[in-house]
Amino acid sequence: xxxxxxxxxxxxxxxxxxxxxxxxxxxxxxxxxxxxxxxxxxxxxxxxxxxxxxxxxxxxxxxxxxxxxxxxxxxxxxxxxxxxxxxxxxxxxxxxxxxxxxxxxxxxxxxxxxxxxxxxxxxxxxxxxxxxxxxxxxxxxxxxxxxxxxxxxxxxxxxxxxxxxxxxxxxxxxxxxxxxxxxxxxxxxxxxxxxxxxxxxxxxxxxxxxxxxxxxxxxxxxxxxxxxxxxxxxxxxxxxxxxxxxxxxxxxxxxxxxxxxxxxxxxxxxxxxxxxxxxxxxxxxxxxxxxxxxxx
Amino acid sequence: xxxxxxxxxxxxxxxxxxxxxxxxxxxxxxxxxxxxxxxxxxxxxxxxxxxxxxxxxxxxxxxxxxxxxxxxxxxxxxxxxxxxxxxxxxxxxxxxxxxxxxxxxxxxxxxxxxxxxxxxxxxxxxxxxxxxxxxxxxxxxxxxxxxxxxxxxxxxxxxxxxxxxxxxxxxxxxxxxxxxxxxxxxxxxxxxxxxxxxxxxxxxxxxxxxxxxxxxxxxxxxxxxxxxxxxxxxxxxxxx
Ligand SMILES: Nc1ncnc2c1ncn2[C@@H]1O[C@H](COP(=O)(O)OP(=O)(O)OP(=O)(O)O)[C@@H](O)[C@H]1O
Ligand SMILES: [Mg+2]
Numbered sequence: 001x002x003x004x005x006x007x008x009x010x011x012x013x014x015x016x017x018x019x020x021x022x023x024x025x026x027x028x029x030x031x032x033x034x035x036x037x038x039x040x041x042x043x044x045x046x047x048x049x050x051x052x053x054x055x056x057x058x059x060x061x062x063x064x065x066x067x068x069x070x071x072x073x074x075x076x077x078x079x080x081x082x083x084x085x086x087x088x089x090x091x092x093x094x095x096x097x098x099x100x101x102x103x104x105x106x107x108x109x110x111x112x113x114x115x116x117x118x119x120x121x122x123x124x125x126x127x128x129x130x131x132x133x134x135x136x137x138x139x140x141x142x143x144x145x146x147x148x149x150x151x152x153x154x155x156x157x158x159x160x161x162x163x164x165x166x167x168x169x170x171x172x173x174x175x176x177x178x179x180x181x182x183x184x185x186x187x188x189x190x191x192x193x194x195x196x197x198x199x200x201x202x203x204x205x206x207x208x209x210x211x212x213x214x215x216x217x218x219x220x221x222x223x224x225x226x227x228x229x230x231x232x233x234x235x236x237x238x239x240x241x242x243x244x245x246x247x248x249x250x251x252x253x254x255x256x257x258x259x260x261x262x263x264x265x266x267x268x269x270x271x272x273x274x275x276x277x278x279x280x281x282x283x284x285x286x287x288x289x290x291x292x293x294x295x296x
Numbered sequence: 297x298x299x300x301x302x303x304x305x306x307x308x309x310x311x312x313x314x315x316x317x318x319x320x321x322x323x324x325x326x327x328x329x330x331x332x333x334x335x336x337x338x339x340x341x342x343x344x345x346x347x348x349x350x351x352x353x354x355x356x357x358x359x360x361x362x363x364x365x366x367x368x369x370x371x372x373x374x375x376x377x378x379x380x381x382x383x384x385x386x387x388x389x390x391x392x393x394x395x396x397x398x399x400x401x402x403x404x405x406x407x408x409x410x411x412x413x414x415x416x417x418x419x420x421x422x423x424x425x426x427x428x429x430x431x432x433x434x435x436x437x438x439x440x441x442x443x444x445x446x447x448x449x450x451x452x453x454x455x456x457x458x459x460x461x462x463x464x465x466x467x468x469x470x471x472x473x474x475x476x477x478x479x480x481x482x483x484x485x486x487x488x489x490x491x492x493x494x495x496x497x498x499x500x501x502x503x504x505x506x507x508x509x510x511x512x513x514x515x516x517x518x519x520x521x522x523x524x525x526x527x528x529x530x531x532x533x534x535x536x
Contacts (some may be wrong), residue, residue, distance in 0.1 A: 169397060175385055175396050181347060182383045187371030187400035187448060 009140040010262045018254020023208035024231035024262040025246035027201025033177035033241040034197045040102040043228015044109040045202045047210025049075045050219045058127040072203040113220040123220045126213035233277045239287030264267025298323045304353035313339040315508040326485040328495035331431045331505035337488040345377045346370045374451035382441040397447030409471035414443040419425025460493045471498045492529035496520040
């Protein structure tokens with residue numbers, strides 16, 4: 001009984017972390033779908049979201065129900081600008097140029113924003129706009145932060161699913177990820193849909209940044225690096241380019257990380273994620289749901 | 297006149313594929329362009345549809361210069377393409393493929409009319425609407441590719457080798473459908489074919505393309521009597 005409840009508790013904690021990874025992983029996977037690009041700056045967009053929420057809450061006293069839409073709009077704008085300024089001019093350049101640019105954008109954001117007059121290189125306490133309370137459910141405890149994370153993540157996944165599978169923009173995104181040339185022959189404005197994809201992915205990363213701040217209230221300009229890498233691995237694990245793969249991958253990565261630090265050793269928590277990546281690349285490089293991807 | 301192409305030069309890197317092609321498309325006609333492998337047929341269609349930018353030369357459509365215009369804008373002007381090798385979206389359903397074809401059509405009523413027209417023209421697609429396009433046979437995929445282009449409400453339909461990889465019977469069926477689309481809806485057609493025989497049979501006028509140049513043009517009925525054409529493109533096959 002003791003053990004079962006401990007395991008369940010860790011599972012809840014793992015799902016909390018995994019939900020955030022899932023939100024970030026979606027942006028990686030969607031952008032990969034339309035551009036075949038690993039957007040290395042995506043973790044930094046997540047960081048930017050956490051900082052935006054921090055400023056909104058602690059400096060400008062913006063009410064919480066406005067923090068979500070404003071933060072998401074700000075990161076969406078950042079994602080849009082990154083694509084327009086850094087990636088669009090390279091549309092017909094070799095893939096490697098795009099990849100190197102993405103690394104450059106990531107480093108630029110991290111080091112430029114760590115200026116003392118901007119986000120500073122220091123750890124900053126993230127102000128939760130509410131008290132954390134736990135609800136004892138006998139076998140395990142669930143906190144209001146966790147409930148918020150699960151509810152917000154589930155709602156945004158539902159909306160994203162409807163967007164991708166039931167709107168013409170979603171259909172255009174899927175068409176584009178199969179065949180850009182033919183998509184344009186269908187009258188799809190390719191650049192517009194690519195921008196739209198960055199906007200949606202960056203808004204989700206911004207959302208992830210807010211939720212991460214609620215759960216782990218220490219933020220830092222380099223906070224996007226590890227969650228970014230882990231979410232990217234989550235996207236690969238689920239099958240890059242596949243929406244539900246990113247979600248499942250995120251949850252698996254989050255739970256594995258928490259389980260390893262709870263049952264084995266917390267120093268191994270990052271190592272195990274890379275071990276998972278290693279296994280995926282060895283056993284099924286196309287990921288859990290990846291049947292259609294034959295040229296990664 | 298619907299479209300006038302003048303002195304079109306197109307190159308891939310340092311290799312030139314079109315050397316000053318000029319041609320005209322009349323309202324309501326089926327124009328065929330025949331030529332051997334590598335003659336530049338696909339290059340010409342891709343330039344018309346906006347996928348390739350010409351080095352020089354002009355394309356006028358309905359009195360407007362559309363040279364270098366973006367493909368999606370050209371679709372909005374009524375120029376719709378059935379690409380070489382069909383290229384349907386394999387893991388989207390047949391219905392979704394058709395809906396994508398109507399991406400630029402915002403009026404609901406019109407979209408429904410186009411959908412009905414397409415299924416009326418290709419009844420075989422009706423039973424397969426919810427099936428993934430990748431599971432269709434080659435002939436059905438070609439019908440889907442043509443249907444998808446019809447969904448864009450075209451005034452000018454560009455077809456790149458609709459006969460490719462299809463049996464003669466299916467090819468015939470598809471060509472007679474293209475003819476009925478042309479006759480009933482007044483949609484003009486540019487038809488690119490390696491299969492000169494069937495292209496001459498089903499078109500009003502024909503241009504013969506050789507290594508990026510137009511070497512002959514005329515009424516299809518006249519072109520198919522031409523000894524040089526018979527020699528080079530029709531072989532010893534008899535004309536039905
Ligand atoms: N992407 C490309 N890069 C370089 N050269 C190309 C490219 N596409 C076509 N070419 C060249 O341009 C010329 C014309 O090719 P095109 O595809 O237009 O011929 P085609 O008449 O459509 O032939 P087919 O009947 O085989 O389809 C060929 O010499 C071909 O090698
Ligand atoms: Mg060709």
